[in-house]
Amino acid sequence: MHTFNRSPRPLVPALLCSCLLAVGGSCDRPHPSPRVWRFAIEESTGSVQDQYAQQFKRLIEEKSEGAIRVEVYPVGSLGTSTHITEQLNMGILEFAMASPGSLGKFIPELQVFLLHFLFSERDEVTRAVLNNPALNRLLDDLYQEKGLKLLSLYSEGEMVWTTNKEIREPADFRATKFRVMTSPILLAAYNAYGASATPMPYTEVYSALQLSMIDGQVNPVFAIERQKFYAVTSWMTFPKHAHFITTAAANRRFYTELSDRERAMVDDTIAELEPFIFNVQRQLQLDGLKEILKGQQRLNRDLTICGELSGFLACLSPSERAQLVDQNARLQFTRPLNEDEREKFRKRSGEVEEVFLRVGGDRAEEVLARIKSLVEQAENAAQG
Ligand code: 6CS
Numbered sequence: 001m002h003t004f005n006r007s008p009r010p011l012v013p014a015l016l017c018s019c020l021l022a023v024g025g026s027c028d029r030p031h032p033s034p035r036v037w038r039f040a041i042e043e044s045t046g047s048v049q050d051q052y053a054q055q056f057k058r059l060i061e062e063k064s065e066g067a068i069r070v071e072v073y074p075v076g077s078l079g080t081s082t083h084i085t086e087q088l089n090m091g092i093l094e095f096a097m098a099s100p101g102s103l104g105k106f107i108p109e110l111q112v113f114l115l116h117f118l119f120s121e122r123d124e125v126t127r128a129v130l131n132n133p134a135l136n137r138l139l140d141d142l143y144q145e146k147g148l149k150l151l152s153l154y155s156e157g158e159m160v161w162t163t164n165k166e167i168r169e170p171a172d173f174r175a176t177k178f179r180v181m182t183s184p185i186l187l188a189a190y191n192a193y194g195a196s197a198t199p200m201p202y203t204e205v206y207s208a209l210q211l212s213m214i215d216g217q218v219n220p221v222f223a224i225e226r227q228k229f230y231a232v233t234s235w236m237t238f239p240k241h242a243h244f245i246t247t248a249a250a251n252r253r254f255y256t257e258l259s260d261r262e263r264a265m266v267d268d269t270i271a272e273l274e275p276f277i278f279n280v281q282r283q284l285q286l287d288g289l290k291e292i293l294k295g296q297q298r299l300n301r302d303l304t305i306c307g308e309l310s311g312f313l314a315c316l317s318p319s320e321r322a323q324l325v326d327q328n329a330r331l332q333f334t335r336p337l338n339e340d341e342r343e344k345f346r347k348r349s350g351e352v353e354e355v356f357l358r359v360g361g362d363r364a365e366e367v368l369a370r371i372k373s374l375v376e377q378a379e380n381a382a383q384g
Pocket of ligand 1: 045201202220244
């Protein structure tokens, strides 16, 4: 089990600069310098997390009337997701995104969000579950034990496999080195499918695919576009097995020591961000897929998509449809996985739930049961 009390890694110059500026102030400003809140994200600019952090920055700077400046650090500038989490725990960062695929090493119960076929296929159902106050309170108790404050829990979209061959059933994963985030549950999940699961930081995935050190990876569409994974793999499969769920978090001490006014400002901003990010992630799935098709044409690469894309096709204008799809000689669509095929993956996922109950921490059973019951309730409500 990983803990936070490892020796801190050297801070990057950008972070030191910002600390010095915050203390010393800048010469061209007669008034006291704004206080700086640092917000690290696990993704690059233009991503879902970036849009979240940039909107947080806009709202906080506006509401504080310039008394607070928010600096957003994209992935790589302060290290990997694991480094960011450590810096948040130590109070070097005030805010950060912390995804279960990485934070799950420190809060094992959080790996429940990595289980396949647990959540609904309906976005609105998943959204209702993730916003359930009792679930958020339960998880926040676990964050508190690690010196963190859970601010929000949200989906960044449906997970998609990119590979160099067709994957329709677990047997197709055989001899596939498949990159996953560094959580034990993700290793168990893809090993259960028959792949050789390979943990690796996000920033290394593109080169590893390019150099054939790995044969595939899994991420939402916007990430496949932003990180250019489509340029180094030739199949995209939408198995409808999971969403990429992430969390926004703060350093607990920083959060509790805020004045009541500032804490309310943070809480209100986080509440405003919920509908904002839900719409952003939806839009980025559509925009991302368009960009992938443009990029694949530009690079003159083959791409086969296995998924139900009628929603996407319906959003294209006639000229976009002609250019990106009908006249795209190197694009092919293949039939989405049917229920029998998905059932084979679902069956293998059953054993991973057992692994979660063993390694998912003291409250694994409680967290899993709570989520299952919330999903059922929200499904029933959605069906009227
Ligand atoms: O696959 C990963 O490692 C990353 N994927 C996303 C969509 N966000 C952050 C994370 O590190």
